[in-house]
Amino acid sequence: MAVSLSDVAKRANLSLATVSRVLSGSDYKVSNATRERVLKASQELGYRPNEIARALARRMTNTLGVIVGDITDSYFAEIARGVEDAGSADGYLTIVCNADRNPSAELAYFQMLLEHQAAGILFAGGFYPDVPDTDRLYQALKKVKGSNTKVLSLADRGYDGIKVVSVDNVAVLRDLTRHLIKLGHRRIAYIDGPEGLSTSIQRRRGYEQAMQEADLNTNLVFPGGFGIESGRLAAATMLAQSLPDAVVAATDDTAIGAVVTFRQAGIDVPRQISVAGVDDSKYAQLMNLTTVKLPTYELGALATRLILGPAEAFSDRTILTHRIVRRGSTTWAANVVPSGGTSRAG
């Protein structure tokens, strides 16, 4: 049997209560002499608290749950790492749940985390607005009020009463598309994300907004996904039809797939076509890809601090900023003379 609080109490000739007060880090007043006695006995016995017993008494564990699409996707991994770093700084453990963007899996994990008395539950990533289980999840979310578990979403799901920490995905693609427009490109294609996913919808809207405000045509939208293959496929389609001036993709992976496919076909990126993505992954850096830096790690870390911090510091909606990262996969349109007289990307 492991050594318990009462073992320490016996050894120190003190009551359970006193020992608990010292060892649980409560701010209860205990004389220095007895505190020493407790610490000494605890040391000698090698006492380790039973966090589960403690959790039962407190009605809450020192665990955080983060529901992601897939932890092998670096986007989610960064978020999870942010959560874990911020959580472990306060003594919390992080439970990672892979729901594959499946609302019913999300619901199941949500229930499990609730049953586990998790201190907080984070929903990372986008969602599918128009599927039935999404609504069932919302119903379940409302019932959290009765528990000590705090819930937070890293994408605005439009759920009443669920706080949000997120990026502005519409702005992300609007800014990126504007950047390409400023470079003189007119026929700009967009490689979409997964059909129906909120993130896809928002990013596509951002692309469309930027194009429309410049009186450009938004009909160059290619079906996609978030993976490399989607980029390859879309690029292959463009090669078979006609090449646009530039391509913006929903993610770096998609963009990278497109770049590689173009180059394998003998197309010069960026001289014949500019390509940009979203995320600023390490491979985007390696490939010298123009992209948008997303604060994924900070998303997880900040959300966690909000959950663990005092309720006051908890605003309903926090939007973190993104930043365009200009690299070598984009440059001026062929017919444009850059105002600075240089040919580097502006």
Add this chain to the structure above:
Amino acid sequence: MAVSLSDVAKRANLSLATVSRVLSGSDYKVSNATRERVLKASQELGYRPNEIARALARRMTNTLGVIVGDITDSYFAEIARGVEDAGSADGYLTIVCNADRNPSAELAYFQMLLEHQAAGILFAGGFYPDVPDTDRLYQALKKVKGSNTKVLSLADRGYDGIKVVSVDNVAVLRDLTRHLIKLGHRRIAYIDGPEGLSTSIQRRRGYEQAMQEADLNTNLVFPGGFGIESGRLAAATMLAQSLPDAVVAATDDTAIGAVVTFRQAGIDVPRQISVAGVDDSKYAQLMNLTTVKLPTYELGALATRLILGPAEAFSDRTILTHRIVRRGSTTWAANVVPSGGTSRAG
């Protein structure tokens, strides 16, 4: 307040014990009539078990802990995904701990996981044999006997009594290096992993074994790491000195960094130099990199099944097989006429 077992008991006019037997899925005999009553009452009240109370009684939670280096490293992410998939199939939640290969962090997480009454703890990835905290960790590991928590390592740490599920890292690099030797290469360089890490040591030994058995010189070892930058740096060094016939790297990322650096310098890979890595990551696939497919996902999944399964099925040491994946980053040495009469990689 959430609805508890006793609420269900009252509603069904039954004892706590009976209700528990039905709802906890025990194989205890209960008449069908009362079983129905329990289920009905439970449904009507929307009963959700308190897993923490259950865990206190059972002395074990339905959680698994996996201690990784860094979840944003796809190698660890794949393992974690394997663990989570196998665990969730049995109703377990997965706690991910990022220890950054720091033994004292590993120890701290290990203790926390024990305090949490985790059903199992998995150590993923390599370790540093020669640092003091590694020994302290070993001491702590021995004391697990007293708890219900099962421990398993995904790298052979040489700890007595700790079961291992792993790949044979020596063989991985021996096989890969042999492959390049068969292609006719003689001056084969090796880009090492992090200094002192067990995985690095083993892979390097595999490289050396293959070279020595072919009477080749093993002095072309470049210091490295597991990241892209290490590959870039090593390649830059080779460019400044003299180019070997081929390069094997400790990981795909390292190899990819080298390939990109070579190509930026105008070197043709594979015609002027062959490059190969280890992992078979999705970017290795994209870059058409010859590599070794490591069963990372299966490592996590199998280890988890062993932990959750009956103790009998639990052999002390399980080695999963790897597989060379021949792609376009390696080819025959310039002075070699392939026996098949073709210039494709053999």
Add this chain to the structure above:
DNA sequence: TTGTACGCGTTATCAT
């Protein structure tokens, strides 16, 4: 400042 005793929600043992 320290101690007593109950409660947290469930499982499991022992009766019935």
Add this chain to the structure above:
DNA sequence: ATGATAACGCGTACAA
């Protein structure tokens, strides 16, 4: 087949 009740290990009113 069902019920009463003692753990499980800790936190925390309430007492002293």
